Amino acid sequence: MDIIDGFTFLFSNPMALAFVAIGAFTGVVVGAIPGLTASAAIAMLLPVTFYLDPLSALAFLYVIGKSGRFGGSIAAILFNTPGTAASAATMQDGYPMTQQGKAGKALKTATVASVFGDAVGELILIFGAAAIAVYTASFGPPEYFAIYLMAFVVIGSVVGKSIIKGILSTLLGAMASLIGLDPITGDSRLTMDIYDLENGLSLVPLLIGMFVISEIMVQSEKLDDGELHVADTEGKSHDDHSFTWDEFKRCLALMIRSSGIGALIGMMPGLGSSVACFVAYGEEKRRSKTPEKWGTGIVEGIAAPESANNAVSGPSMIPLLTLGVPGSTIAAILIGVFLIHGIQVGPSIFETSRELVFGLFASGLVGIAMYGIIGYWGGPLVGKIIACFPPRLIYPFIFLTAFIAAYSARQSLFDVGIALVFGVVGYFFRRFDFSAAAFIIAFVLAKGAEEAYRQSLLLSDAGNAIYLERPVALAFFAVGLGVLILRTVTVMRHKKLVAATPEIDE
Amino acid sequence: MRLKDDYIVALAVAAVGGFFFYQASLIEFADDTLVGPRLVPMLTAGMIIGLAALIVAAGHIMSNGRKAETFSVIGEGEPELAPVTKLALRRMASVIVGGFVYLFLFAAAGYLISTAVVLAALLVIFGNRPPLKVALLTIGGAAVYFFVFIKLMGIHSPPGWLIDLTLLGLG
Numbered sequence: 001m002d003i004i005d006g007f008t009f010l011f012s013n014p015m016a017l018a019f020v021a022i023g024a025f026t027g028v029v030v031g032a033i034p035g036l037t038a039s040a041a042i043a044m045l046l047p048v049t050f051y052l053d054p055l056s057a058l059a060f061l062y063v064i065g066k067s068g069r070f071g072g073s074i075a076a077i078l079f080n081t082p083g084t085a086a087s088a089a090t091m092q093d094g095y096p097m098t099q100q101g102k103a104g105k106a107l108k109t110a111t112v113a114s115v116f117g118d119a120v121g122e123l124i125l126i127f128g129a130a131a132i133a134v135y136t137a138s139f140g141p142p143e144y145f146a147i148y149l150m151a152f153v154v155i156g157s158v159v160g161k162s163i164i165k166g167i168l169s170t171l172l173g174a175m176a177s178l179i180g181l182d183p184i185t186g187d188s189r190l191t192m193d194i195y196d197l198e199n200g201l202s203l204v205p206l207l208i209g210m211f212v213i214s215e216i217m218v219q220s221e222k223l224d225d226g227e228l229h230v231a232d233t234e235g236k237s238h239d240d241h242s243f244t245w246d247e248f249k250r251c252l253a254l255m256i257r258s259s260g261i262g263a264l265i266g267m268m269p270g271l272g273s274s275v276a277c278f279v280a281y282g283e284e285k286r287r288s289k290t291p292e293k294w295g296t297g298i299v300e301g302i303a304a305p306e307s308a309n310n311a312v313s314g315p316s317m318i319p320l321l322t323l324g325v326p327g328s329t330i331a332a333i334l335i336g337v338f339l340i341h342g343i344q345v346g347p348s349i350f351e352t353s354r355e356l357v358f359g360l361f362a363s364g365l366v367g368i369a370m371y372g373i374i375g376y377w378g379g380p381l382v383g384k385i386i387a388c389f390p391p392r393l394i395y396p397f398i399f400l401t402a403f404i405a406a407y408s409a410r411q412s413l414f415d416v417g418i419a420l421v422f423g424v425v426g427y428f429f430r431r432f433d434f435s436a437a438a439f440i441i442a443f444v445l446a447k448g449a450e451e452a453y454r455q456s457l458l459l460s461d462a463g464n465a466i467y468l469e470r471p472v473a474l475a476f477f478a479v480g481l482g483v484l485i486l487r488t489v490t491v492m493r494h495k496k497l498v499a500a501t502p503e504i505d506e
Numbered sequence: 507m508r509l510k511d512d513y514i515v516a517l518a519v520a521a522v523g524g525f526f527f528y529q530a531s532l533i534e535f536a537d538d539t540l541v542g543p544r545l546v547p548m549l550t551a552g553m554i555i556g557l558a559a560l561i562v563a564a565g566h567i568m569s570n571g572r573k574a575e576t577f578s579v580i581g582e583g584e585p586e587l588a589p590v591t592k593l594a595l596r597r598m599a600s601v602i603v604g605g606f607v608y609l610f611l612f613a614a615a616g617y618l619i620s621t622a623v624v625l626a627a628l629l630v631i632f633g634n635r636p637p638l639k640v641a642l643l644t645i646g647g648a649a650v651y652f653f654v655f656i657k658l659m660g661i662h663s664p665p666g667w668l669i670d671l672t673l674l675g676l677g
Contacts, residue, residue, distance in 0.1 A: 182543035
């Protein structure tokens with residue numbers, strides 16, 4: 001089986017294994033720091049991977065993404081502050097459990113649920129991606145353009161609270177990617193006669209600006225003199241700091257369902273863990289025989305969102321590997337890593353780099369096991385260590401790290417300036433509820449979309465009518481339009497309901 | 507978010523779109539290309555301007571008989587960030603100014619000095635107070651960052667045009 005070859009490839013590369021372990025630890029710690037996300041950590045560590053072999057580079061960042069999703073639950077449970085948006089639902093039962101002296105139980109529940117969900121998602125990726133790639137390998141430029149356009153519309157429509165702002169975020173990201181040399185003719189575009197812009201904007205400073213520097217600005221805005229207080233995790237009895245076998249059996253069906261929800265959401269571009277955790281929490285609460293207990297500190301209230309948010313990870317790679325369309329911000333960053341190492345993503349990757357792909361899958365499974373071990377026995381310790389370093393001490397050092405990471409990508413101070421500028425842009429995106437994730441995904445995809453469109457026209461004597469001759473392309477256009485219409489109808493209904501509610505009360 | 511905020515967003519977005527539309531119109535290319543390098547940038551900028559116009563038009567249509575501060579065309583629910591205070595604004599501006607100062611000092615004096623200066627400033631901006639603690643963190647932090655990134659990872663730190671520490675082996 002290919003996955004066994006993947007394990008062989010991984011275990012024959014000690015450096016890759018070492019980086020899987022480092023990635024597992026780094027992700028847990030970064031995820032546990034309130035305000036800092038796995039995407040921010042990956043953005044800052046991306047330049048480090050330039051010096052590594054492809055498997056080590058990809059495995060390192062991929063595992064950080066996985067363990068970072070879990071790490072957010074530590075802050076949610078111990079500090080009542082979500083370490084990442086994906087752990088916001090975990091807070092609802094996690095912190096009440098901590099207040100009851102059951103922080104140890106809460107952390108172990110989160111660890112087991114995260115490992116379970118992540119493993120389910122990873123298995124879906126391993127067996128699903130290769131099967132889908134066989135079908136998508138026959139796609140040409142018209143189909144790819146249709147896929148890219150569908151991705152833009154879907155991501156813009158569903159990400160964030162506002163459709164118009166989501167689509168604007170997407171268009172602005174696409175606009176940023178067009179700066180530089182035209183990919184077909186080599187003509188200079190939108191460079192404003194600035195020499196440093198001839199090669200376009202680099203992904204690394206953009207990521208660092210939008211995710212790290214903007215976050216530092218937000219944290220400086222929220223800053224108070226408060227410290228992070230970590231609750232006592234010892235508990236009064238053995239039961240208070242353990243996740244029992246009976247509790248596991250009780251949560252098993254719930255974790256399977258929640259993992260399914262997370263996997264489905266993960267396959268759709270733009271939705272992500274923060275949507276999955278709340279959908280799973282809401283669904284399991286609705287199904288529960290005792291919904292009034294949810295939110296008071298029960299293990300089910302942690303198991304559901306944690307299974308779902310981690311189950312997103314593997315399936316979010318499916319559109320990336322089969323279509324070249326990233327299903328999440330982390331997947332969008334990984335496209336950059338693939339390209340830096342000269343690997344073209346899309347269905348042909350299973351032909352050209354099969355060993356690498358399955359090595360990456362194996363890394364994912366090993367990484368899951370590693371962060372599970374770290375989280376199960378080391379979760380409380382990680383929380384206590386982080387509490388020793390309040391945000392006002394951490395963020396200056398994060399700023400320094402961001403600066404050197406932006407500089408090191410191309411040894412360019414211009415890139416650092418770009419990171420600072422986009423830090424301000426990212427802050428205004430947050431302030432006015434635009435989507436940085438949609439911006440980045442569109443930035444990564446836009447060049448490919450333009451190339452595919454122009455190649456389609458070159459292939460055809462009929463101009464844009466070529467799309468009418470391609471049923472698969474039409475199907476993807478229809479999906480994008482359908483999602484946009486559905487989302488618009490949902491939003492309009494919600495607005496009507498909100499507007500009508502005060503009249504009902506009167 | 508209320509209608510006034512929508513119009514501010516629309517204006518800013520239209521300005522960005524207009525700027526890029528103009529820049530796209532300046533793109534030079536050979537006339538014999540079927541679909542040239544100008545099409546997609548102009549199309550994208552045009553869509554941005556179009557959406558900005560849509561926001562304004564929708565706001566005008568929906569505002570009949572309603573107070574502008576009671577609804578939003580493009581806002582949904584509560585905004586993520588609370589209204590900003592003057593103190594917070596000063597702090598944020600200090601972070602960005604600190605970043606550009608870092609850029610200047612890096613070119614002028616190299617990585618070590620620029621890192622130490624900016625680290626000290628950021629520690630103070632973020633509310634770390636006892637001067638001795640700030641000084642110790644600054645010296646230790648700058649030294650560690652210099653060693654890890656410049657010496658261990660080999661990132662190039664060019665000689666400063668004002669102060670050149672490479673002569674002392676600190677570059």
